[in-house]
Amino acid sequence: MDDLYRQYILDHYREPRNHGSLEQPDIHAADTNPLCGDRIAIDLNVRDGRVTEVRFNGRGCAISQASASMLTEKIEDATLDELRALTPQDVLDMLGVEIGPARQRCALLSLRVLHQGIGGPYTGRMDDDDDLDDEAAAQALKERDSSGV
Amino acid sequence: MKTLEPSMLAALAPREDFPILAREVHGKPLVYLDSAASAQKPRQVLEAMENFQRTSYANIHRGAYTLSEEATAAYEGARKKVARFINARNVREVVWTRNTTESINLVANSWGGANLKVGDVVLLSEIEHHSNIVPWQLIAARTGARLAYIPVTDGGELDQEAYARLLETERPKLVAVTQMSNVLGTLPPVREMIAQAHAVGALVLLDGAQSVPHLPVDVRALDCDFLAFSGHKMLGPSGIGVLWARRELEAMPPFLGGGDMIREVSLHSSTWNDLPWKFEAGTPAITEAVGLGAAVDYLSALGMEQVHAHEQALTAYALERLAAVPDLTVYGPPAERRGGVCSFTLGDIHAHDLATILDNAGVAVRAGHHCAQPLMERYHIPATARASFYVYTTAAEIDALAEGLMQAREIFAL
Ligand SMILES: Cc1ncc(COP(=O)(O)O)c(C=O)c1O
Numbered sequence: 001m002d003d004l005y006r007q008y009i010l011d012h013y014r015e016p017r018n019h020g021s022l023e024q025p026d027i028h029a030a031d032t033n034p035l036c037g038d039r040i041a042i043d044l045n046v047r048d049g050r051v052t053e054v055r056f057n058g059r060g061c062a063i064s065q066a067s068a069s070m071l072t073e074k075i076e077d078a079t080l081d082e083l084r085a086l087t088p089q090d091v092l093d094m095l096g097v098e099i100g101p102a103r104q105r106c107a108l109l110s111l112r113v114l115h116q117g118i119g120g121p122y123t124g125r126m127d128d129d130d131d132l133d134d135e136a137a138a139q140a141l142k143e144r145d146s147s148g149v
Numbered sequence: 150m151k152t153l154e155p156s157m158l159a160a161l162a163p164r165e166d167f168p169i170l171a172r173e174v175h176g177k178p179l180v181y182l183d184s185a186a187s188a189q190k191p192r193q194v195l196e197a198m199e200n201f202q203r204t205s206y207a208n209i210h211r212g213a214y215t216l217s218e219e220a221t222a223a224y225e226g227a228r229k230k231v232a233r234f235i236n237a238r239n240v241r242e243v244v245w246t247r248n249t250t251e252s253i254n255l256v257a258n259s260w261g262g263a264n265l266k267v268g269d270v271v272l273l274s275e276i277e278h279h280s281n282i283v284p285w286q287l288i289a290a291r292t293g294a295r296l297a298y299i300p301v302t303d304g305g306e307l308d309q310e311a312y313a314r315l316l317e318t319e320r321p322k323l324v325a326v327t328q329m330s331n332v333l334g335t336l337p338p339v340r341e342m343i344a345q346a347h348a349v350g351a352l353v354l355l356d357g358a359q360s361v362p363h364l365p366v367d368v369r370a371l372d373c374d375f376l377a378f379s380g381h382k383m384l385g386p387s388g389i390g391v392l393w394a395r396r397e398l399e400a401m402p403p404f405l406g407g408g409d410m411i412r413e414v415s416l417h418s419s420t421w422n423d424l425p426w427k428f429e430a431g432t433p434a435i436t437e438a439v440g441l442g443a444a445v446d447y448l449s450a451l452g453m454e455q456v457h458a459h460e461q462a463l464t465a466y467a468l469e470r471l472a473a474v475p476d477l478t479v480y481g482p483p484a485e486r487r488g489g490v491c492s493f494t495l496g497d498i499h500a501h502d503l504a505t506i507l508d509n510a511g512v513a514v515r516a517g518h519h520c521a522q523p524l525m526e527r528y529h530i531p532a533t534a535r536a537s538f539y540v541y542t543t544a545a546e547i548d549a550l551a552e553g554l555m556q557a558r559e560i561f562a563l
Contacts, residue, residue: 004505005502005506005560005561010561010562014497035517036501036516036517036518036532037517037518037522037525037531037532038501039531059531060499060501060531061499061500061501061502062498062499062502062561063501063502100505102505102508103501103505106501
């Protein structure tokens with residue numbers, strides 16, 4: 001357990017970075033985990049395809065909130081294309097702790113909200129991840145990879 | 150610490166009857182404290198279902214062959230057991246559904262669709278499960294009826310003065326309330342509430358999802374009009390539930406159409422089967438009905454008075470143990486007025502984190518809004534952790550919960 005709730009996770013939970021909202025953000029997105037009610041909202045200002053400012057608001061467990069806080073630190077100054085290329089695994093790696101299946105949704109809510117805002121692939125809506133047809137999924141992945149992200 | 154009678158420390162039911170309780174989670178003995186979400190099954194239920202499938206399974210009400218006759222007898226026999234269990238007047242008052250949710254949807258659509266008009270009021274309460282809110286919102290949108298809510302007090306009980314007032318001012322056609330809150334454990338005084346509702350001409354639906362598994366429930370003594378409950382919360386399988394209803398059932402139009410629910414079908418019209426089959430379209434959960442019959446036998450052998458007494462003793466003990474955990478807040482009424490459910494928060498630790506830490510200690514609790522978001526809003530909390538008890542729960546398991554919570558405090562440096 002000490003493995004999951006590392007000091008830095010608790011630190012981000014209790015003192016989240018980039019917490020709050022932007023006055024008139026270029027991009028705003030928010031979503032919840034319907035099962036548990038975790039909520040994240042992300043505001044971005046963007047210039048020349050690059051994030052200039054980011055804030056997030058939310059409520060929920062330490063994992064979901066620390067994930068959002070750490071993600072906002074990671075995306076400052078990133079280009080939108082770079083952010084669209086972020087994968088769930090990138091976010092899990094960023095968290096740096098073992099996240100069991102029951103908590104993946106918490107850990108990945110912030111990425112889902114970000115991708116909803118910037119038109120990334122990981123929106124949590126019905127998408128390629130759930131395709132049973134392997135060929136179609138492979139094709140979709142190829143298109144995604146060749147679209148320059 | 151309050152000391153329990155030695156008999157109260159033990160489980161009420163033999164724990165060996167529940168095969169799953171022998172397993173470990175994360176190397177620790179399983180401490181299952183989520184029976185309010187779904188109960189574990191005794192081997193008597195598992196074996197009844199398996200034996201039925203092995204020896205007597207066939208579709209029901211169909212073939213004139215031995216197997217189908219045996220299957221029909223088992224299926225209808227289970228209905229009779231359930232009817233006795235809740236003291237129904239007639240076995241035909243018991244309609245099989247999938248679960249409480251479907252039972253309430255049946256009433257909302259069938260009774261509500263036929264009887265609710267623009268401006269009519271359905272009176273609910275602030276402690277309802279989503280399954281006793283959303284079906285009414287849907288039918289209200291279709292009929293133009295309106296919903297009103299009995300408020301909950303800070304102490305987690307239904308405000309009875311407000312209720313009396315609402316009956317006068319709103320003149321509801323139906324009152325739909327839970328007999329036991331799945332979040333707070335609240336046991337509203339439904340008997341009095343039903344009498345008051347009838348006095349202004351309203352019918353009463355009771356959500357029995359939590360009460361039927363844990364308390365003696367007697368529909369004649371209660372004098373309610375509808376009672377909805379689920380097999381899976383009362384030691385039975387998932388996929389089978391019950392709507393009990395009296396007279397009103399006969400006049401209600403069908404809910405789902407299809408096979409089994411008809412008397413005669415022609416190309417442009419049909420007539421309906423007798424009760425209760427009129428409301429049982431298509432091949433039902435046959436094996437599950439048999440399993441629920443076995444669960445009812447098991448609970449009856451334990452005695453529902455004993456079940457309730459066991460859970461009240463455990464709840465009193467749990468409330469004392471939890472009160473000794475610093476920074477912990479328990480929601481809901483005192484032990485003598487609640488069922489075997491404790492919802493709580495611990496400092497600034499989110500309920501999910503608590504559940505994960507407890508899981509690591511082998512303790513299974515529920516975390517979240519418990520399908521009662523309006524109630525969470527009312528208390529301004531996003532979520533709670535909830536421990537709930539049943540016939541196999543012991544005081545030692547509550548000790549394990551308390552220890553796990555102390556561990557959580559350490560991890561979060563509270
Ligand atoms: C009070 C209450 N009502 C209704 C339900 C819904 O039961 P089911 O999911 O079996 O339909 C539940 C289950 O959590 C409950 O606790």
